[in-house]
Amino acid sequence: MIRPLVIILICLVAFFRCAQQVSPTGGKKDTLSPNLIQSIPANKTVNFKESKIQLFFDEYIVVDNINQKLIITPEADNPYTYRLNGTSITLNFKKQFQDSTTYTLNFGDGIKDFAERNPAKNLKLVFSTGSSLDSGRVYGSLKDVQTNKPIFDALVGLYNISDTLNVSKQKPYYFSRTDSSGVFSIENIQLKSYKLIAIDDKNRNMLYNAKDEKVGFWDKTIYAGADSIHYNLGMALSDNTPLKVQRTIPKVNNYGVMFNKNIAQVEVKFAGQDSLPYMLENGNSIKFFNVQPHSDTTVVNLTVTDSLNVSTDLEQKIAFLPPRAKERQKDPFTLAQKPEQGKALAKSFTYHMIFNKPVQLLDGDKIELLADSVSRQPLKGLSYKWNKTRNELTINAQSTARDTIKWELPKGSVISVEGDTLPKTLIKHPVIKDEDYGMLSGTVMNTDTSVAYIVQLLDEQYKLIDQHIGTTYHFIHIPQGKYFLRAIFDSNKNGRWDTGQIEKGIQPEQIFYLPEKLLIKSNFELNDINLILSTQ
The missing domain is CATH 2.60.40.1220 (Immunoglobulin-like)
Structure with a gap:
């Protein structure tokens, strides 16, 4: 009597196990939208x-x-x-x-x-709410000026015309948002004139935050008729917030002045007889060094220019912290390089030595450029120059090396304004093998000869690889890969791209991209890749 019971139990267990493994079947998945x-x-x-x-x-x-x-x-x-x-x-x-x-x-x-x-x-x-529907329409598209990519979910607004229009405080009267292709359309609007402005509106408050949000605008007032034209707007970050000192960092050895935005350059004038070495740091701060003699409080007048080429005059008082011990502990004296150590160099190259303190003394006889440990060239015999604050040295050199280019800096060959020196330093770079790289050359073709150009080569992440100023370009030693080629209309001829200023009605400098990416191959040269364009 036991065996049949055991068989029945086994069958029941097997049945329930099978039942648990079978998922219930359903109907066809609903893919239709609600109507x-x-x-x-x-x-x-x-x-x-x-x-x-x-x-x-x-x-x-x-x-x-x-x-x-x-x-x-x-x-x-x-x-x-x-x-x-x-x-x-x-x-x-x-x-x-x-x-x-x-x-x-x-x-x-x-x-x-x-x-x-x-x-x-x-x-x-x-x-x-009236007796008729408004029939006006405004449509167009947005692109990032620097990447040429469409911008998704940007706010495109129509503003009533006013002498006091301030998009950081006033919301648009009509607005829309761009789709994934950067396209916008504002319909059923009153037939009249407006200002057309687009903002990134990351926080979705419908107000322009110049610190963090891109902006684009049409130069003139537009008329929202039934048959509107297609408006193409370019957007760029344009931080027009007033420049000011964000905070100061007083220390025993130095005094930092940090600003609320990046600065392009600074002019420093000391009041009275005082003078302190200084340098720009991290793009948004000035560091002054405690080098005697000077007053307990040093007054400096600063003329600081931001990326929009707007200058601001400031007065700053500098007071270092008193030392806590007889001997002041100095920050280590360090050196960085561009290209970084280990990066391959061509036999003809430009090199940057960047120090974390201004340099008081550099011995050009002791610092040497070595070629395969065979020949030595003292820095004194090369072409080099300091930046204004003597913390960056730019060197133009040629080497006969076949395998390795080296820099040798003996201890004591570089002395900072604080009197300390670098330890003995040896920097090595392999020599570029031409057959491992590609080349690219061409011309910017434009009938307007008054315009200056900057031609840039960028990788797929829009990182700048190299640039040439002028109407012809020749890029060498390009690693194999895909690249963007673009030309900047350098309207003010300052050698850099400048963003716009909406409050002054100034558009960003135009950037023209070659429509397709370029495939650069090793040991191969692309010639006559011409950029045919015209200013608008």
């Missing part, structure tokens, strides 16, 4: 005077961050609450809409079906 079957008011209704809007769909729905995704133009300043009821949603606005105005409610992907979260497509409702 709007009715709205109150109906689309393109006129003389609408209510403050409640209802939408009815053909299936159960949910909302997804509707407070962010629902775009109402013109900007209504009319708070609302919403209520879901299965297949419908009701929006209750606190106030009635402004009279004689056409409104557009664009829901984006804020309403989705309940089962699979498929968003309702092209869900938009237009109505007028």
